Amino acid sequence: MREVAFIKQNKEKWLSFEKAIVNNDFDNPDELASQYIHVINDLAYAQTYYPKSKVIAYLNQLSANAYQKIYKTKSTDTNRIISFWKTEVPLICYQYRKFIYIAFIIFSAFTFIGAISAANDGEFVRSVLGDNYVNMSLENIEAGDPVAVYKSGSNWGSFIGITINNLRVGIIAFVLGVFLGIGTLYIMFNNCIMLGSFQYFFYEKGVFWESVRGIWIHGAMEIFAIVIECAAGLILGTSILFPATHSRYTSFKMGAKTGIKILISTFPFTFAAGFLEGFITRYSNIMPHWLSVGIILITLGIISYYYLIYPFKVQKQITKPSVLSPSNI
Structure with missing residues (x-):
């Protein structure tokens, strides 16, 4: 036609x-x-x-x-709150899925840069993580508990402190998107370089598997949520750069509203990650391998499903074929 x-x-x-x-x-x-x-x-x-x-x-x-x-x-x-997470956010994630994919591509690239940098420069890890943290990690490795740092402090104290810090990082990553997305990319770069060099450090010391079992019990949701928050920041930035048919101010308001909704949607996952880090990760070295791997796969599966698969199901549900479907026009 x-x-x-x-x-x-x-x-x-x-x-x-x-x-x-x-x-x-x-x-x-x-x-x-x-x-x-x-x-x-x-x-x-x-x-x-x-x-x-x-x-x-x-x-x-x-x-x-x-x-x-x-x-x-x-x-x-x-219930308005239920519909927000059940329908509204998934539809937004479907509409802006390209930003989520781009955020993960950038995350992977920056993390790879961190690992490669650590592999080619013996002092890179210290320059990124600091001498005190590296020395402490070396002592923990020699003591047979590479991720002993997660045992410091009380359960509740760790949970509250870690959760507040992760919420702060996510909010900053989103807000800095107002600088045309450059601020969000800066936050991503810093955190990914740290992650890549940190993981390579454990690989170099021969305790990579032990670090994965510990770090990613909470890290699966924590890191994933930060990537989604960065995607929200990129949406905010591009709403200013590319207003399309709207005025730049109107486009900015729409981008901010959309980004805030995505940001808020990550908060339950951030709280869950904080709980796992405060109460579960500290026991990673004594729990069975199947249990730690199971927790990692389950938490990663839940958040992956919500942001990468469920949006397609919701979109498909609201666009069921009707008499005016493309095939019938």
């Missing part, structure tokens, strides 16, 4: 829907949701066959307004 014919065929429907949204002229939320699915299908069709068309921006805005209206007018038996 030619673009002109596509627009002519659906124009009246879109305008009617837009007017109904503005005037809140719907008998019930289910009717609004049904019309929303139709618009989503039209948007998918336009993105497939008219990728450079201005109608895509219009339908994007129309569907975004409809989405907000749905969640404001849904029946009161739906």
